[in-house]
Amino acid sequence: MHFALSDYLMDAVHNSIEAHASRIELRLEEFLADDGRLREIILELVDDGCGMDAETRKRALDPFYTDGIKHARRKVGLGLPFLKQLLDETGGSFSLESEPGEGTSIRCVFDGGHIDTPPVGDLAGALAALISFPGEFELEINRRRGNYEYGVCRSELIEALGDLDSPASLALLNQFMESQEEFHGETDP
Numbered sequence: 001m002h003f004a005l006s007d008y009l010m011d012a013v014h015n016s017i018e019a020h021a022s023r024i025e026l027r028l029e030e031f032l033a034d035d036g037r038l039r040e041i042i043l044e045l046v047d048d049g050c051g052m053d054a055e056t057r058k059r060a061l062d063p064f065y066t067d068g069i070k071h072a073r074r075k076v077g078l079g080l081p082f083l084k085q086l087l088d089e090t091g092g093s094f095s096l097e098s099e100p101g102e103g104t105s106i107r108c109v110f111d112g113g114h115i116d117t118p119p120v121g122d123l124a125g126a127l128a129a130l131i132s133f134p135g136e137f138e139l140e141i142n143r144r145r146g147n148y149e150y151g152v153c154r155s156e157l158i159e160a161l162g163d164l165d166s167p168a169s170l171a172l173l174n175q176f177m178e179s180q181e182e183f184h185g186e187t188d189p
Helices: 005-018 054-058 079-089 124-129 156-162 168-178
Strands: 023-032 040-047 091-098 105-112 138-145 147-155
Touching: 005 023, 005 040, 005 079, 005 105, 005 124, 023 105, 079 091, 079 105, 124 138, 124 168, 138 156, 147 156, 156 168
Parallel strands: 023 138
Antiparallel strands: 023 040, 040 105, 091 105, 138 147
């Protein structure tokens, strides 16, 4: 199991990248109760990757299945099964929709008040790592926490920062993502 929700998010986006998605849309929303505590977290991921047929969708939730293509030496695929297990055990919900050639859509609703729902974790670091992942793909991030929200696209950051392989660009990317994750006027739960 992962320590933080940002780890699950990284797994899910990495799956999209490995499925040859050219466009990945990520939405992460945290809804707060009136007392400021975390009430609910919604994670949605939509990609235009290779997609899965009904049998593959079913097997993708089996921890003892891997397609043998993306990771030829790996005997298990734990990302989606662990994510679904976490949601089942904490009163959340999980949906997976996918069609071959059409891409994949995942929606997760976490009970933010459940004692076993992990913290969000280092989201700024996770997003920076995904944005700087090599390859030709667009990653559109839409983030909301309470009344604060931001959106960013990978292509815009590459245009502004240039090559994401250089230490200077990566440092600026990390600083930018950290600044976006600072929730002005709100208390962290």
